[in-house]
Amino acid sequence: AISGEYPSxxxxxxxxxxxxxxxxxxxxxxxxxxxxxxxVYYLEKVAKVSGVGVNHIYTCYKDVNEKVPxxxxxxxxxxxxxxxxxxxxxxENITITTHGENLVEHExxxxxxxx
Numbered sequence: 661a662i663s664g665e666y667p668s669x670x671x672x673x674x675x676x677x678x679x680x681x682x683x684x685x686x687x688x689x690x691x692x693x694x695x696x697x698x699x700v701y702y703l704e705k706v707a708k709v710s711g712v713g714v715n716h717i718y719t720c721y722k723d724v725n726e727k728v729p730x731x732x733x734x735x736x737x738x739x740x741x742x743x744x745x746x747x748x749x750x751x752e753n754i755t756i757t758t759h760g761e762n763l764v765e766h767e768x769x770x771x772x773x774x775x
Contacts, residue, residue: 679706684724688770692729694763695721696736697745701756701764712754 683702689695699720703709709716714733721728729735733751740748745760756764 680720680723684720686770687764687768689768692735693739693743693745694768695726696739697743697756697760697763698768700746700754701760704756705761711752713752714754717754 680702683706684698687694687698689698696717699717700712703712703716703720714736717736718728718732721732736746736751736754737748740746743759744757745763747755747757
């Protein structure tokens with residue numbers, strides 16, 4: 661069933677555009693599920709956004725110039741149910757799981773950071 665609701669751009673106050681692009685480039689996700697997870701991780705852990713929702717994720721796709729999944733809400737639900745990387749119990753408060761943290765922090769290392 662199509663709800664008729666389409667995601668919209670949602671820029672939190674003081675949204676760090678360049679920081680997301682840099683973080684995203686370092687992680688180099690290759691699938692929509694990986695991208696969803698990187699965006700939730702970034703918003704929650706790096707940008708400290710509370711109440712991450714579908715519009716936040718949509719905004720991240722647009723910000724990094726990636727194609728948005730046609731059914732973004734379903735893509736987020738699939739990321740949760742099929743991979744367990746994010747928690748979508750509340751679509752107005754999507755959170756990263758331990759499995760998702762491990763993916764982003766240890767497995768997605770497209771371009772190594774210099775320390």
